[in-house]
Amino acid sequence: MKDKLRIGCGAGFSGDRLEPAIILAEKGDLDYLVLECLAERTIALAQKRKLQDISKGYDPLLERRIESLLLILKRNNVRLITNMGAANPIVAAQVICQIASRLGISVRVAAITGDDVFSQLTGEETALETGKPLKASGSLISANAYLGIDALVPALSTDADIIITGRVADPSLFVAPLVHEFGWSQQDYEKLGQGTVIGHLLECAGQLTGGYFADPSKKDVPDFAQLGHPIAEVSPDGTAIFSKVAGTGGLLTTATAKEQLLYEVMDPGQYITPDVVADFTGVYIQGAGVNQIKAWGGSGKQQPSTLKVSVGYAAGFVGEGEISYAGSNALGRAQLAGEVIKQRLKDSFPDLRIDYIGSTSVHRKTFGEHLAPYEVRLRVAGKASTAAQAALIGEEVEALYTNGPAGGGGARKYINEVVGIVSTLIAREKVHPTVTLLHT
Structure with a gap:
């Protein structure tokens, strides 16, 4: 030994x-x-x-x-x-x-x-x-x-x-x-x-x-x-x-x-x-x-x-879209963009998640007084049963380039097949x- x-x-x-x-x-x-x-x-x-x-x-x-x-x-x-x-x-x-x-x-x-x-x-x-x-x-x-x-x-x-x-x-x-x-x-x-x-x-x-x-x-x-x-x-x-x-x-x-x-x-x-x-x-x-x-x-x-x-199971697809807003009133413009997406996708994605990265994306709420962020990245995500449906989210976010608030840029879109886990x-x-x- x-x-x-x-x-x-x-x-x-x-x-x-x-x-x-x-x-x-x-x-x-x-x-x-x-x-x-x-x-x-x-x-x-x-x-x-x-x-x-x-x-x-x-x-x-x-x-x-x-x-x-x-x-x-x-x-x-x-x-x-x-x-x-x-x-x-x-x-x-x-x-x-x-x-x-x-x-x-x-x-x-x-x-x-x-x-x-x-x-x-x-x-x-x-x-x-x-x-x-x-x-x-x-x-x-x-x-x-x-x-x-x-x-x-x-x-x-x-x-x-x-x-x-x-x-x-x-x-x-x-x-x-x-x-x-x-x-x-x-x-x-x-x-x-x-x-x-x-x-x-x-x-x-x-x-x-x-x-x-x-x-x-x-x-x-x-x-x-x-x-x-x-x-x-x-x-x-x-x-x-x-x-x-x-x-x-x-x-x-x-x-x-x-x-x-x-x-x-x-x-x-x-x-x-x-x-x-x-x-x-x-x-x-x-x-x-x-x-x-x-x-x-x-x-x-x-x-x-x-x-x-x-135990792994097929959990469908997640569609995502992101776009950034910067400068004066960045958060306000990002929130307006989020409302546009919510209205356009509410019938297809009742559980749509909208994050304002740089503001409330992690805690989902504010804590006391804070300065308005100078730059915000809007992230939208939702689950779907098919890849085609999931793609709608990224398409709508990308469309904000010319159909959304001023100054949006850096748009990206993703589709991911999801594996869920239970025990x-x-x-x-x-x-x-x-x-x-x-x-x-």
Whole structure:
């Protein structure tokens, strides 16, 4: 058993920067590098791509990330765990092997499947968000259960250099190597709870080191453009020291850690994952040096009997149009333009959304006295069942050039097909993860 384990998080979402992972692999003295690149809508969009082309459905940046990392990972003996397999882990593993062959190196890849439970749903299951049957949301296109460490640990027990998955709970990507290397029991819920604290702190990558924290003159973050991603050095008892590579930008303090600890946590006393119902209320976070913090005290209780399932459905189309107004009375002219659009589209789009960006687009109301904005961008959006209907919004906004208030410019129009997301639960025993080994 190792006396310390070093895990770095090189990506916190699908579109994250590429270079932080390279720096971690080169200079982080890691045992494991995790790339967490999957979210609810991401997996549904991946399933949609797979339906259109059976050779797709994995993360769009897979090739670029692997090409930049593979030689470094092999040279430094760092194992990679990632959910970039998205809707197609087997093909993703094949792509990794192809890249390794081109680079002239050997690689062993373990692909984990079993999260796709679409065939098991009837549509009568209850959506957690609405209380209605899933099928009431629209035409279902995907359903992926959140797997946990029980899917990952068997893959780690192989000699695979890379473990690639589809939908796995984010903290589980980090808890699994702790269970594997330290020999933790999967029924030791105290340790799993603390492991989940570690995973939750790491999973959003740059958010722990000052990303989404910075607020100029209030919460300044040094060298913000070169934000380094975090590393956790974990002891067998679950105590962790968090740091980042020396010389990288960002900030790692008790303040950044506390914000991340509570990020997306509705009930700190019952943070539900496939592995454990974690309790964050006893967590201690203290400074341990420059850009270092120490965290301990997480706990938990027995894992839930059900797994959450993220369900994607076809939600129609969104049409958008934008145009800018600047100078004296910019807001008044933008509001007049908004009224014109509202009148012209009221019969086709009863729920039309009109935003005055630069005035009330975020809070939707004013707060006390404020100066009239000198420039405003009008944004109009609405949902439609067809692309043709959605296009009407952009067409009407574009027509404001010569049929609207004075000084409108910079008009743009968009049509986007929308994938909606709802959730349901599935009995744990109905989900059967499988590990498939590939190698060059």
